[in-house]
Structure formats: structure tokens, C-alpha cells
């Protein structure tokens with residue numbers, strides 16, 4: 001029995017039963033890349049996603065790309081030109097962001113254990129540091145003094161609410177991220193006493209959310225919390241990063257996010273934002289939503305065999321490149337990512353197969369009892385929804401296979 005079908009491919013065209021990526025039929029793209037497995041990201045789909053967001057969201061909302069989702073330099077370079085800023089989470093990511101030539105004042109850096117060298121880098125670069133603790137604030141002030149540059153700082157707030165299930169749970173929880181909301185007023189006062197350039201607030205409530213209602217509720221609570229905290233700020237907020245968390249559909253039953261109500265809801269809040277905060281720039285920071293659906297992972301069938309009635313396709317790609325698709329990146333119950341045979345999407349014959357990788361572990365599964373066109377050695381297995389948390393979120397060194405290639409087409 002096949003498992004329920006994951007959401008069908010909505011975004012990549014299929015011509016002559018072949019998937020087309022960046023305008024190139026997949027077999028030709030595979031030749032062009034030169035070796036498999038590989039990740040391919042489609043620039044037209046990146047552009048399309050940003051355009052859809054611009055269309056749905058009020059003009060007053062700035063769009064930032066959280067590069068943790070996909071830090072491939074060519075992707076970051078492409079995104080830098082079409083969004084309003086970049087968010088980084090390490091000194092390494094900061095380097096990639098700065099290499100794009102983006103205006104440093106539109107780059108921000110959040111992360112719970114920033115090391116002194118990372119703080120110095122950020123201060124010297126003139127980007128915004130989202131401060132995650134009182135100690136980080138003190139370090140930052142001291143480093144700024146040593147460098148003779150007033151650091152640009154915002155406070156990352158651990159909100160007093162959280163996203164849980166369908167609704168919002170009041171009360172908040174202990175977290176290593178940000179400063180507890182109740183401690184933020186004192187921290188803002190301290191910032192005012194030091195030689196710091198206060199930029200604003202950053203509140204991030206969660207990730208991979210497909211529920212429009214929860215996202216809107218989180219945004220409302222975030223804005224309200226921001227209004228309250230702004231009264232304690234040492235100056236006007238230049239920016240208020242209200243987080244993101246927009247999800248993409250991976251599994252059966254997942255529906256793509258409807259952006260229209262989210263845009264309308266934010267538009268409805270804007271007058272109150274102006275009333276409480278003046279002309280503060282609101283920022284949405286999105287990772288996966290911007291890049292996740294624009295990328296595929298491609299692996300080649302190396303062997304095909306059957307074991308006690310079950311057909312296995314053994315490929316050269318697996319969890320060492322794509323941990324998330326194997327079900328081992330934060331999933332509780334393993335579900336299949338959407339898969340097709342990229343050079344024979346519908347095919348003339350269909351069958352239920354299990355697609356595995358080359359690693360000698362039962363965890364290395366790309367598709368478990370999934371219906372595909374009948375495939376054989378040399379065919380190309382495509383994993384959709386692979387543009388975010390792919391190559392860099394996988395244990396590339398495990399079992400010593402070659403590193404994965406990435407292309408932007």
C-alpha cells in the first residue's frame with residue numbers, strides 16, 4: 001500500500017514528462033551540473049515568491065531574508081537584490097551577507113551565544129546586533145568603546161506569549177533566545193546609559209507555521225508587546241522586526257499559506273503602529289518561505305532491487321545531503337517529502353517503491369512506500385521543497401561520501 005500522496009508539485013513545469021528547472025529540462029541540467037547528487041534552485045521561483053509577498057503585504061512592511069535557510073552565496077546574492085535586508089545568525093553568515101555588497105544597515109544578526117569575535121565583526125561592519133542577554137549588551141558596549149564605533153543594537157525579546165497548537169498560550173516559557181519581556185525595560189534603560197546606537201526591537205515567535213490564524217494572532221501580540229516596550233526605549237524605534245514563521249506545505253494535508261488575510265491583517269494594524277511608534281520600519285524576516293519551494297534535490301538511481309516483495313530504489317543521494325527529507329531533522333513521525341522521477345514524471349507504468357540512499361543505516365530513507373513512475377538505474381529522483389534547510393542542515397561528513405553540488409539556475 002502506498003502512503004497518502006504528498007502535495008503535488010505546484011511550481012515546476014513539466015514538459016514531455018520531464019521536470020523543467022530554471023527553463024532547462026532536468027536530464028540536460030544534470031549533464032550541465034556534471035555530477036549527481038545536486039541541489040538546484042530556480043531564480044524565477046525566488047523572484048515569483050518575493051513578488052507574491054510584495055503584492056499581498058502592505059508597502060510599509062520591509063522583507064528580510066534569514067539566510068540560515070539557504071546560505072549558498074549565489075542564492076544570498078540573488079536574494080540581496082530583491083529583498084530589503086538580510087538576517088544572519090553567525091559570523092560566517094555575516095561574511096556571506098557582506099560579500100553581496102548590501103547596505104550593512106539593513107543586515108541584522110541574532111543568535112544566542114555570539115562570541116566576542118562575532119560581536120567585533122558586526123560592530124566594525126556597522127550591522128545591527130539583536131542582543132540576546134544583558135551580558136551580551138555589556139560585551140557589546142565594551143567592544144564598541146575599544147573599536148571607537150558605537151554599536152547598532154536592537155533587543156531580541158523572548159515574548160510573554162507563544163504559539164502552541166491552534167492558539168496562543170499566554171504566560172511564555174523559558175528559552176535560550178532573547179531577553180525575557182519582563183526584563184526588557186531595564187535593559188532598554190541600560191542601553192540609554194551607554195554609548196550605543198539604539199535601533200529597535202526584534203520579536204520572533206516561531207517557525208514553519210501553516211495556520212493563518214496563529215500567524216495573525218502572533219503578529220497582533222508581537223505588535224502589542226512592542227508598543228508596551230517602546231515606552232521604555234531610550235529613543236524612537238527605527239526598526240521593529242516582528243518575526244516571520246511562514247510555513248510551506250511538505251506533507252499530505254498541508255495547504256499553502258493564504259497570504260491575502262495576513263496582508264490585510266497587517267494593513268489593519270498599521271494605523272495603530274503609526275500612532276504608537278511613529279514611522280518605525282516594520283520588518284518581516286522569512287527564511288524557508290522565500291527559498292524552500294524554489295529548490296529541488298536530485299539523486300540518481302544506482303540500483304534497483306526487491307526484497308521480500310518490496311521494491312527498493314537505491315540512489316547516490318541521502319540523509320548526508322538532505323537530513324530533513326529523511327525525516328531526521330525535527331520530525332516526530334517520519335513522512336515523505338514530495339518526490340518524483342524527474343525525467344519521467346508520470347511515466348507509462350506506476351509502482352510503489354521505497355527510495356533510499358547509499359548510507360549503511362536504516363535512517364537513510366528519501367521516500368517510504370511511495371508511488372512513482374517505474375524507475376531504473378540512471379533515472380533521476382527529485383525531492384521537492386528542498387530549497388531550505390538542505391545541504392547546510394545535513395551531516396555532510398557522515399560516511400565520507402562526496403559533498404553535494406549546489407546550483408542556482
Ligand SMILES: *Cc1c(COP(=O)(O)O)cnc(C)c1O
Nearest residue numbers: 066069204207208245286287288
Ligand atoms: C531560523 C530563524 C528564522 C528563519 O526561519 P524560517 O522557518 O526559515 O522562516 C528567522 N528568524 C530567526 C530569529 C530564526 O532563528
